[in-house]
Amino acid sequence: MRADWHRAADGERTGVFESDETGGFTGAFRGGADMLRGRAMPSLFDALDKQSEGTVAVDRDARVIWINAKYARMLGIPDPAQAIGREVEEIIPNSQMRQVISTGQPILLDLMLFGSQRLIVSRFPLTDDEGGVIGAVGFVLYDSLHRLKPLLAELSRLEAELAATKRRLDERRQPRYTLQSYVGDCAPSLEVKRKARLAARTDAPILLLGETGTGKELIAQAIHGLSARTGRPFVGVNVAAIPDTLLEAEFFGAVPGAYTGLDRRGREGRFKTADGGTLFLDEIGDMPMGLQAKLLRALQEQEIEPLGSDRPVKVDVRVIAATNVDLEQRIQDGRFRSDLYYRLNVLPIQLPSLSELGGGLEAIAESILQEIAARTGLPGRGLTPEAVEALSRHPWPGNVRELRNVLERACLLTDNLRLTVEDLAEALPTVRLAARQTPSRPTPLPRPVPEALPVPSTLPLDYDAAYDAFERDLLGRALAASNGRAEAAARLLGISRAAFYKKLARLGLRAR
Numbered sequence: 001m002r003a004d005w006h007r008a009a010d011g012e013r014t015g016v017f018e019s020d021e022t023g024g025f026t027g028a029f030r031g032g033a034d035m036l037r038g039r040a041m042p043s044l045f046d047a048l049d050k051q052s053e054g055t056v057a058v059d060r061d062a063r064v065i066w067i068n069a070k071y072a073r074m075l076g077i078p079d080p081a082q083a084i085g086r087e088v089e090e091i092i093p094n095s096q097m098r099q100v101i102s103t104g105q106p107i108l109l110d111l112m113l114f115g116s117q118r119l120i121v122s123r124f125p126l127t128d129d130e131g132g133v134i135g136a137v138g139f140v141l142y143d144s145l146h147r148l149k150p151l152l153a154e155l156s157r158l159e160a161e162l163a164a165t166k167r168r169l170d171e172r173r174q175p176r177y178t179l180q181s182y183v184g185d186c187a188p189s190l191e192v193k194r195k196a197r198l199a200a201r202t203d204a205p206i207l208l209l210g211e212t213g214t215g216k217e218l219i220a221q222a223i224h225g226l227s228a229r230t231g232r233p234f235v236g237v238n239v240a241a242i243p244d245t246l247l248e249a250e251f252f253g254a255v256p257g258a259y260t261g262l263d264r265r266g267r268e269g270r271f272k273t274a275d276g277g278t279l280f281l282d283e284i285g286d287m288p289m290g291l292q293a294k295l296l297r298a299l300q301e302q303e304i305e306p307l308g309s310d311r312p313v314k315v316d317v318r319v320i321a322a323t324n325v326d327l328e329q330r331i332q333d334g335r336f337r338s339d340l341y342y343r344l345n346v347l348p349i350q351l352p353s354l355s356e357l358g359g360g361l362e363a364i365a366e367s368i369l370q371e372i373a374a375r376t377g378l379p380g381r382g383l384t385p386e387a388v389e390a391l392s393r394h395p396w397p398g399n400v401r402e403l404r405n406v407l408e409r410a411c412l413l414t415d416n417l418r419l420t421v422e423d424l425a426e427a428l429p430t431v432r433l434a435a436r437q438t439p440s441r442p443t444p445l446p447r448p449v450p451e452a453l454p455v456p457s458t459l460p461l462d463y464d465a466a467y468d469a470f471e472r473d474l475l476g477r478a479l480a481a482s483n484g485r486a487e488a489a490a491r492l493l494g495i496s497r498a499a500f501y502k503k504l505a506r507l508g509l510r511a512r
Contacts, residue, residue: 053119054140057126058088060133062098071140100125100136109141179222182215183367186360188352192219195349200226205299207284207344208322210351213399216322217280219351224278229318232277235270240283247291252298254307271304275315284321284344285330289337296340319344354396354403355487356497361403362388368404369411369419378411382418390421393487394428472507475500479511486511 054071058064064083072080075091088095094112100123107123119140126135179193199206200223208216217236224234242250253269270279281287287295298304299319303312321344330336354361365383373380383391396402409427410419475489482488489511490500504511 052139052141055137056083056088056092056097057135057137058097058101059135060101062088062101062136064088064091065135074140095138097123097136097138100138101133104133177218177221178225181218182222183364184357184360185363186357188357189360192349192351195347196223197226199223199347199349202347203227203229203318204346205318205344206320206346207348208320208351209348210322210324211353211397211399212324213401214351214353215400216324216351217282219349220278220280220320220322223320224280224318227278227318229277233274234278234280235274236280236282237270238282240286244288247288248294249307251291252294252304252306253313255309266306269304269306271298271315271317272313274317276317278318278320281319281321283323285323285325285327285336287336289335292337292340296337296343299340299343354399355394358392358490358495358497361392364400365391365403365407368400368407372404372408372411376408376411379417381407381411381416384418384420386421387419387424390424392491468507471503472509475503475507475509479509484511 054074055066055068056064056071057066064086067077067080067083069080072078072083075083077083077091083091088097092112096107096110096112100107104125104127106125107121110121110123112119112121121138121140123136123138125133126137128134179196182189182193182196184190196219206220206223208219210216220236221234224230237250239247248254249267249269251270253272254267256266294305298315298317301312302316303314305312327336327341327345331338331341354364357364362383365388369381369383372378391403398405406424406427407419410423413426414423416423474493478489478492479486482492486500486504487497490497493500501511503509
């Protein structure tokens with residue numbers, strides 16, 4: 001667009017688009033094309049000026065040389081002459097006119113924020129006869145977005161979908177838990193935390209072992225957060241939840257059109273998504289044998305081969321695997337590769353079940369109650385001593401997941417601020433049964449004075465044999481006092497159920 005500039009009588013710089021009687025720009029135009037161009041340019045300017053909500057023109061220094069009254073009023077300037085000679089950013093803070101001048105390229109359609117308003121604007125460079133940029137002109141096409149409602153509605157929908165997808169990906173790729181989230185200060189819990197800290201120091205594969213609901217993913221995220229990879233992606237995959245036909249593409253990706261039914265754009269794959277970070281493979285024992293070989297290669301070579309491609313792709317991924325099945329038994333059954341097992345089992349961490357934590361259960365329950373109150377807005381709850389005893393006698397096959405379910409259900413069914421056995425029984429009937437079968441305060445074993453301890457005449461002189469005989473007698477008396485129930489006997493002795501069972505197995509004893 002060509003323009004001619006002159007100074008107004010008062011000396012202020014201003015500018016107009018001049019035309020002669022034929023409608024062309026000042027100057028002689030030759031030929032029909034020049035005549036058409038001469039008529040079109042001022043007509044276009046006049047049309048834009050009339051239809052737009054505001055028009056402004058600047059010189060090559062981005063100083064305002066002309067602004068119409070509508071735009072001036074919109075900008076809070078009562079007299080358009082007050083804007084002449086000022087830098088455009090001084091009156092329009094988010095203006096891109098200077099960019100148009102420097103690049104010589106128009107910005108045909110743009111959203112500009114002005115206070116709380118969103119303006120639709122177009123900007124064009126102005127050139128002289130030689131094509132040099134001498135300024136720019138901008139038009140505010142709309143000051144109300146209702147005219148673009150269909151377009152903006154679609155744009156808003158796409159932006160919302162993109163934001164939601166990004167938010168879901170960010171949530172999945174960043175750990176939500178730390179080691180402090182693993183509640184408990186009993187010996188088994190402290191041992192898990194100690195090994196987790198050791199595991200965080202290296203990039204070696206980790207194998208987490210334990211029943212379902214014992215917090216394997218929590219520990220995996222805690223290890224990632226303590227490691228040098230913190231801040232990089234944490235990607236969790238439940239192997240058992242993905243159909244076998246999709247597992248290879250899900251793990252290693254696929255090139256576009258690799259096979260029928262796959263997204264034509266291809267797939268990145270979880271290894272690539274976790275590049276630089278940690279890949280958590282839950283239920284690793286359910287991985288098909290065919291895929292285990294590719295996983296082993298990925299672990300050894302740190303490279304993957306997407307489905308449909310013959311080019312390996314380098315990745316930098318730390319793998320943490322988890323299982324609630326006996327992998328050694330699966331090796332014997334021919335369902336799991338021994339070489340993959342040895343590669344994953346560099347540093348195994350055994351997570352105790354809830355029933356093996358002994359006194360640690362109360363701390364976990366209190367933590368869950370605090371989390372329920374924060375998440376649901378319900379009042380904070382506690383537990384009576386009798387309720388704690390009742391919970392400790394339940395076997396908890398579902399571990400922490402089951403405990404959380406029971407406590408949340410109990411919170412919804414009662415207004416008591418301290419949950420009683422009756423409150424828990426509403427959510428878990430076996431709690432009431434266990435409370436009736438076992439006294440709330442177990443009678444401790446008699447503790448004879450050391451000097452009065454009888455010394456069996458048949459006591460062996462070998463220290464280890466003598467210690468075994470003493471421990472066999474002690475465990476036998478604890479079982480007798482507990483009617484043969486190992487859980488109660490372990491509590492009488494002040495040790496965990498797991499430790500009690502290990503001692504029974506070592507000594508060849510059996511509980512009921």
